Structures are given as C-alpha cells and as structure tokens.
Amino acid sequence: MGASPWIVSDDLWERIEPLLPKRERRFRYPGRKPVPDRQVLCGILFVLHTGIQWEHLPQELGFGSGMTCWRRLRDWNEAGVWQQLHEVLLAELNAAARLDWSRAVVDSPRQSVKRGLQTGPSPVDRGRAGSKRHLITDGHGTPPAVILTGGNRNDVTQLMPLLDAIPPVRGRPGRPRRKPQSVFADRGYDHDIYRDQVRARQIIPAIARRRTPHGSGLGTYRWVVERTFAWLHGFKRLRVRWERRADIHEAFLALACCLITHRQVLSLT
Template identity: 85%
Template sequence: MGASPWIVSDDLWERIELLLPKWERRFRYPGRKPVPDRQVLCGTLFVLHTGIQWEHLPQELGFGSGMTYWRRLRDWNKAGIRQRLHEVLLAELNAAARLDWSRAVVDSPRQGAKRGLHTGPSPVDRGRAGSKHHLITDGHGTPLAVILTGGNRNDITQLIPLLDAVPPVRGRPGQPRHKPQSVFTDRGNDHDVYRDQVRARRILPVTARRSTPHGSGPGVYRWVVERTLAWLHGFKRLRICWERRADIHQAFLKLACCLMTHRQINSLC
C-alpha cells in the first residue's frame, strides 16, 4: 500500500524547504516553539485531499490547532511561496523538454460555493451561488495558471488574464518562455474582439465558431484540460468553495497545481 497522499515526500520537501521563510525566535522571550513547516504542510495537504474543516484535523495523526495551519497557509500564499514553487517545477519540466509550447488549452468549469466574495449567482443553475476555476494548461495538460472568479463571470472575460498569468518559465537556454504559440478555447470564447487581443500578444487563437457542429473543431486537443480539471477536482477541498476569503481558496488551487506538476516530474524517473 502506498503512502498517504498528505505525507510530504523528501523529494518534494527538498524543493519547498528552500523557498520557505526562516523563523527567527527571540533570544530573551522566545515563546512557544512554532509548529515545524513540514508538519504544517502535511496538515494542509490533509485538508486539501479530504475536504475536512480546519478545526477537525485529527489529533491522533499528530496535527495541532487548525488555525495554526490556516495562518501558515495564509502567510505562505501572501509571500508567494506557492507561485514560486510552481515556477520551479515548471522549469524542471521545461528543462526536460516536457512542456508543449505549441499550444495552450483553456477551460472554466463552474463549482459550487457556500460563501465568500468570490461567489456569484450562476446564470445556468437557477441563480445558485457558485465559483469558477479558470485553468490554462500546456499541450500535455500540465497546469500553467489558474484563476478564481464568481460563478456569474463570463468565461471569455478571463481569457486574456489567463494568458497574462502564465509565469516566465526558465530551464532552457535563452529568455524565459511565457507564451504558447496558440491557444485552444471552446465556443464560449467565440468573439472577434478577444481574438484580436490574443493575436496582439502574438498567439494564434483557435476557437470553434458557435454555428459549427460539435466534434469538428479543436475538441480533439482540448481533452487534456478536461482531464487536468478532473484531477484538480479530485482534491475534495476544491469541489465546493467553503472559504470566506478568496486568497485561501486560491492558495489551495495553486497548491493542487504544484502537486500535479510534481507528479509530471516523477513520471520522468
């Protein structure tokens, strides 16, 4: 039987530890010793995988107060740790020529949401509150960037922000790469104004026209992003948005993208 998915492997921890800020204890009044970062990361992964509430973290597994883990996640996200880790992992894949820059693929499924400013009434679900995960991947389905919005936000409004959110990826000689050659989207992005904005970034837009039949367009290439979204929502904490603060849910999204990217690196071995 394999290890529990919330156990941080040595391979992953070596990459994360270098990015974490160092805790400096006061000499005269040091106070309580902080919870080790690796233990906090394990507890955060436990919440991400199981969807459990912070205050219900099982004490028998060695976890402490859930608020301690919540605060550490907040601080790490504010410091950009998740984003920097994702860039490091993408650079490793790029160095191994495992990123397909010939095309990027975009999709924006709706998720249920219970609360928070990042929710909105869905126009296709009787006005129920929901959120959207806007995801862009490379041609192999590796996540490049993800954005959280309310469920009432039109998909096409996030196409340009998604393209601009792709980080500069190092790992190969020359300038860092941050633009694919083309981007594949569904019929919801069929708008000439946005096509022109994509072309202005020297990216070829490939979007099926609304009047064309299904099965004759870019769907043969877009399945990779649908598969990645299925993996993303395999993390139970991401299936329904419970967080009041958008930055906490966004931190979970970025962490999940890092884990999926790390799996791609492990597949190289």
C-alpha cells in the same frame, strides 16, 4: 501500499523548504515551540486531500491545530511560496522538454460554493451563488496558471488574463518563455475582439464558433484541460468551495497545481 498522499516526500520537501519564509526566534519570551513546517504542511495536505474541516484536523497525527495550519497556509500564500514552487517545477519540466508550447488549452466550468468572496450569481443556474476557476494548461495538461472569479464572470473576459498569468518559465537557454504558439477554447470564448487580441500577441486562436455543428476536431486537443480539472477535483477540498476568504481558496488551488506539476516531474525519472 504507498504512502499517504498527505505525507510530504523528501523530494517535494527539498524544493519547498528553501522557499518558506524564516520566522524570527524570540529569545526573551520564546513561548511554546512552534510546530515544524514540514508537519504543518502535512496537515495542510491532509485537509486538501480529505476535505476535512480545519477544526476537525486530527492533532494526534502531529500536524498541530487546524488554526496553526490555516495561518501557515495564509502566510505562505502571501509570501508567494506556491507561485515560486510552481515556477521551479515548470522550469524542471521545460528543461526536460516536457512542456508542450505548441498549444495552450483553456476552460472555466462553474463551481458550487457555500460562501465567500469572489462569488456571484450564476446566469445559467437560476442565480445561485458560485465561483469559476479559469484554467489554462499546456498541450499535455500541465497547469501553468489558474484564476478564481465569481460565477457570473463571462469566460471570454478571462482569456487574456489567463495568458498573462503564465509565469516566465526558465529551464532552457535564452529568455524565459511564457507564450504558447496557439490557444484552444470552446464556444464560450467565441468573440472576434478577443481573437484579434490573441493574434496581436502572435498566438494563433483556435476557438470554436457558436451556432456551428459539433465535430470541429478541437476536442482532440481540448480534452487535456478537462482531465486536469478532474485531477483538481481529486483533491476533495476543491470539489466544493468552503472558504469564505478567496485567498485561502486560491492558496489551495495554487498548491494543488503545484502537486499536479510535481507528479509530472516525478514521471521524468
């Protein structure tokens, strides 16, 4: 049997540890010794994989309390740890020529939500509150960026922000790359103004037209983003949004994208 998915491997820890902010040690009143970062990260991954509530995190496994894990997740997200880790992993894939820059694929299915900010009434689900994850992947399904909005936000309005959210990816000679050759999208992104904006960036828009029969052939390339959403939903904490605070949910999303990208890196060996 393989290791539990919430156990932080040595390979992953070697990449994360240098990015974590250092805590200053108090000498006069040191207080209780803090739980080691690696054990706390295991607790965060336990919540992400199982969907368990913070207060039910089993302390006998050595993760520390749920509040400790929550605070570290918040602090590490504010420090940009997940963004930095993601860029490191993307650079490794790029160095191995395993990022498909010939096309990017976008999608943004609505997600049910229990509470919180960055939500809104869905125009297609009787006004129920919800949020949307706007995801962009490369041609292989690797996710360079994800954006969280309210469920009432039109898909096409996030097309340009998604392209902007692709980080500068290093790993190869020359300037870092952050622009695909083309972008594929379904009918929800059909708007000529946005097509023109995509072309202005010297990117080819391959966007399905409304009121046209199915079978355009775009599904041959768009299925990878649907598979990546299935990977995200493999993390039970992301199936339903429980976090009231948008930044905590965004931290889970960013961490999940890092883990998906890390799996791609491991496939290189």
